[in-house]
Amino acid sequence: MATATATSKFSGVDFYNIDSLLSEDERAVRDTVRSWVDEHLMPVIGECYIEGKFPKQLIPGMAELGLFGANLPEEYGCAGLNNVAYGLIMQELERGDSGIRSFASVQGGLVMYPIFAFGSDAQKTYWLPRLASGQEIGCFGLTEPDYGSNPGGMITTARETKDGWVLNGTKMWITNGSQATVAVIWAKTGELSDSKSIRGFIVPTSTKGYTAKDQKGKLSLRASDTSEIHLEDVHLPKDAILPKSGGLKSPLNCLTQARYGISWGAIGAAMACYDEAASYAKSRVMFGKPIGQTQIQQVRLADMLTEITKAQLLTLQLGRLKDAKTMTPSQVSLAKRNNVNMATECAREARRLLGANGILVEYHSMRHMANLESVYTYEGTHDMHALILGQEITGLSAF
Amino acid sequence: MKVAVCLKRVPDTTTKIVIGSDGKSIDENGVKFVPNPYDEYALEEAIALKERAGAGETVVYSLGGDSSQETIRTALAMGIDRGVLLQGAGSADGFEVAKTFAAELKGGGFDLVLFGKLAVDDYNMQVGPMTAELLGVPCITTVAHLTLANGAIEAEREIEGGIEVCTCSMPAVLTIDKGLNTPRLPSLKGIMAAKKKPLEVRPVHVGVGTLMVSSLTLPPERLAGRIVGEGPDAVPALVSLLRTEAKVL
Numbered sequence: 001m002a003t004a005t006a007t008s009k010f011s012g013v014d015f016y017n018i019d020s021l022l023s024e025d026e027r028a029v030r031d032t033v034r035s036w037v038d039e040h041l042m043p044v045i046g047e048c049y050i051e052g053k054f055p056k057q058l059i060p061g062m063a064e065l066g067l068f069g070a071n072l073p074e075e076y077g078c079a080g081l082n083n084v085a086y087g088l089i090m091q092e093l094e095r096g097d098s099g100i101r102s103f104a105s106v107q108g109g110l111v112m113y114p115i116f117a118f119g120s121d122a123q124k125t126y127w128l129p130r131l132a133s134g135q136e137i138g139c140f141g142l143t144e145p146d147y148g149s150n151p152g153g154m155i156t157t158a159r160e161t162k163d164g165w166v167l168n169g170t171k172m173w174i175t176n177g178s179q180a181t182v183a184v185i186w187a188k189t190g191e192l193s194d195s196k197s198i199r200g201f202i203v204p205t206s207t208k209g210y211t212a213k214d215q216k217g218k219l220s221l222r223a224s225d226t227s228e229i230h231l232e233d234v235h236l237p238k239d240a241i242l243p244k245s246g247g248l249k250s251p252l253n254c255l256t257q258a259r260y261g262i263s264w265g266a267i268g269a270a271m272a273c274y275d276e277a278a279s280y281a282k283s284r285v286m287f288g289k290p291i292g293q294t295q296i297q298q299v300r301l302a303d304m305l306t307e308i309t310k311a312q313l314l315t316l317q318l319g320r321l322k323d324a325k326t327m328t329p330s331q332v333s334l335a336k337r338n339n340v341n342m343a344t345e346c347a348r349e350a351r352r353l354l355g356a357n358g359i360l361v362e363y364h365s366m367r368h369m370a371n372l373e374s375v376y377t378y379e380g381t382h383d384m385h386a387l388i389l390g391q392e393i394t395g396l397s398a399f
Numbered sequence: 400m401k402v403a404v405c406l407k408r409v410p411d412t413t414t415k416i417v418i419g420s421d422g423k424s425i426d427e428n429g430v431k432f433v434p435n436p437y438d439e440y441a442l443e444e445a446i447a448l449k450e451r452a453g454a455g456e457t458v459v460y461s462l463g464g465d466s467s468q469e470t471i472r473t474a475l476a477m478g479i480d481r482g483v484l485l486q487g488a489g490s491a492d493g494f495e496v497a498k499t500f501a502a503e504l505k506g507g508g509f510d511l512v513l514f515g516k517l518a519v520d521d522y523n524m525q526v527g528p529m530t531a532e533l534l535g536v537p538c539i540t541t542v543a544h545l546t547l548a549n550g551a552i553e554a555e556r557e558i559e560g561g562i563e564v565c566t567c568s569m570p571a572v573l574t575i576d577k578g579l580n581t582p583r584l585p586s587l588k589g590i591m592a593a594k595k596k597p598l599e600v601r602p603v604h605v606g607v608g609t610l611m612v613s614s615l616t617l618p619p620e621r622l623a624g625r626i627v628g629e630g631p632d633a634v635p636a637l638v639s640l641l642r643t644e645a646k647v648l
């Protein structure tokens with residue numbers, strides 16, 4: 001689109017003609033988001049990253065394209081796409097920056113999805129169109145200072161009163177926490193030892209007792225807001241609870257949605273790094289020949305292309321399983337773990353191939369490299385996904 | 400306001416072109432095709448004109464094989480109401496293509512027919528004006544700014560060193576230059592909606608005409624550049640090379 005006005009165009013990585021496995025509308029969705037990233041995100045992302053600020057001005061454009069909750073039904077103002085098209089959106093956004101993809105993942109997978117899956121009809125009709133249109137911005141509060149990989153241990157509580165609920169606790173590392181207008185907060189309604197009593201609550205962030213403070217000093221995911229949330233006697237009406245949520249499996253179910261998107265997103269980041277490295281290798285001349293003409297750099301590039309291609313096929317099949325409603329959470333764990341690790345390796349190798357230029361923000365590999373350390377850690381660390389797979393294989397839990 | 404846009408499917412401008420074995424056509428293997436970029440401005444204008452008028456219809460026509468349906472659906476995803484594929488092989492002779500379009504558009508009741516100012520694959524700039532002639536309506540080419548009032552058109556054309564303002568009455572054919580607007584991206588909802596919009600397929604026979612492509616060659620490879628020095632010290636060397644080697648001074 002708009003070839004003549006685009007600053008530069010990303011043409012993707014497709015060594016196995018994987019495009020031929022996509023439908024026409026899946027490709028159209030991918031191309032639209034790719035052009036949007038070229039035209040709107042790429043020109044500003046470097047500066048946002050350096051300044052540590054999320055490009056808020058892009059939210060209306062993202063909403064207008066329909067990027068939020070794009071796989072949810074049309075009746076709620078969403079695009080009603082299948083899960084492969086949804087994954088391709090995440091891939092293209094993260095080709096730009098993991099922070100922007102995180103924003104979309106949180107809004108769609110972690111805020112709209114739980115309202116869609118566990119909410120009442122009234123909650124769905126009120127919140128989903130507002131979140132799809134970007135009128136409301138959401139965040140998802142599960143992690144706590146002392147409960148990261150083990151969210152079931154959380155100590156945030158929701159106590160029922162005669163006319164509603166009172167929430168108390170602290171949530172940590174919450175993407176969009178400070179700019180959100182609404183938070184989905186997970187809290188225990190029963191004993192602290194009872195993870196089955198975990199329920200989700202819709203908390204407008206203007207409610208008295210809700211405060212959020214941005215985490216300072218991040219060296220990763222700098223173009224995304226990450227905050228600490230304090231909940232001090234936050235009074236909510238009775239209908240703030242997500243009626244169909246119940247137990248730790250509810251937030252984990254949301255994480256499965258978001259992790260699915262991350263599996264695709266990581267491929268995007270890896271493609272960006274490979275693309276940058278391949279073009280740099282062909283143009284950078286050292287010792288009288290392009291560095292791409294040396295065996296070491298060729299191995300680097302060959303490894304990247306191989307890993308990207310494997311991840312693409314793996315993830316496309318995961319998407320087809322999700323569309324067929326047979327995808328399992330441990331299949332998502334395998335893809336999240338593999339793809340994010342693959343992308344961190346690509347980013348690091350690309351950065352190295354670029355020499356000194358590779359440490360500059362004008363190039364993208366180091367930004368991706370640093371971002372991917374967050375992606376590696378959130379939504380279940382790389383290690384935790386190995387343990388999930390280990391449990392699946394042996395039937396024995398190591399955590 | 401009833402507006403038609405004629406749209407061509409062309410190779411993406413960033414695609415690496417390989418000449419086919421016949422030496423007169425491109426090898427389409429692995430080539431990514433896109434809507435002609437200038438036609439995108441025409442599509443945007445048509446959609447915006449209808450939006451501003453608050454009523455009317457926009458129709459996209461494309462001449463080509465079945466693969467052009469995908470290109471048409473991109474236009475529908477942007478917001479065009481319906482599409483017509485004139486199914487058949489094109490011709491290198493723009494006049495034959497214009498005859499095909501004119502035959503289809505005649506009697507369509509269009510207030511405006513929009514083309515891109517050129518198609519980036521063959522750079523002919525002919526089909527728009529020829530279609531206008533065949534339809535017996537005025538034509539303004541390379542429109543960079545457009546105002547419509549009371550059935551009259553005022554269009555600005557960016558000519559060498561200035562701006563020319565032309566007027567004509569409707570119906571008319573306009574060929575669109577870049578800069579007229581910023582084409583919107585098809586939204587995701589638009590892409591889904593496009594699947595449900597009407598897309599009619601009408602087989603056509605385009606004459607061969609009198610103009611043939613006899614050969615196609617790629618431009619010569621650009622030679623690597625050379626740095627002759629830095630700062631003012633480099634000027635004498637540069638001037639001498641421009642004289643002796645490039646022979647431009």
Ligand SMILES: Cc1cc2nc3c(=O)[nH]c(=O)nc-3n(C[C@H](O)[C@H](O)[C@H](O)COP(=O)(O)OP(=O)(O)OC[C@H]3O[C@@H](n4cnc5c(N)ncnc54)[C@H](O)[C@@H]3O)c2cc1C
Nearest residue numbers: 140141142143148149173174175221374378379381383399
């Ligand atoms: C930028 C960013 C954004 C985030 N956004 C959100 C958000 O929006 N909402 C939200 O709720 N959370 C969010 N998180 C939190 C994230 O999900 C947690 O950081 C993550 O779950 C890890 O928890 P932790 O940091 O407490 O690490 P810990 O759980 O303390 O883990 C530390 C290390 O120990 C390892 N480890 C832990 N347990 C075991 C075990 N049993 N066996 C072996 N090794 C183990 C881990 O793999 C890791 O290497 C975000 C995090 C980041 C960095």
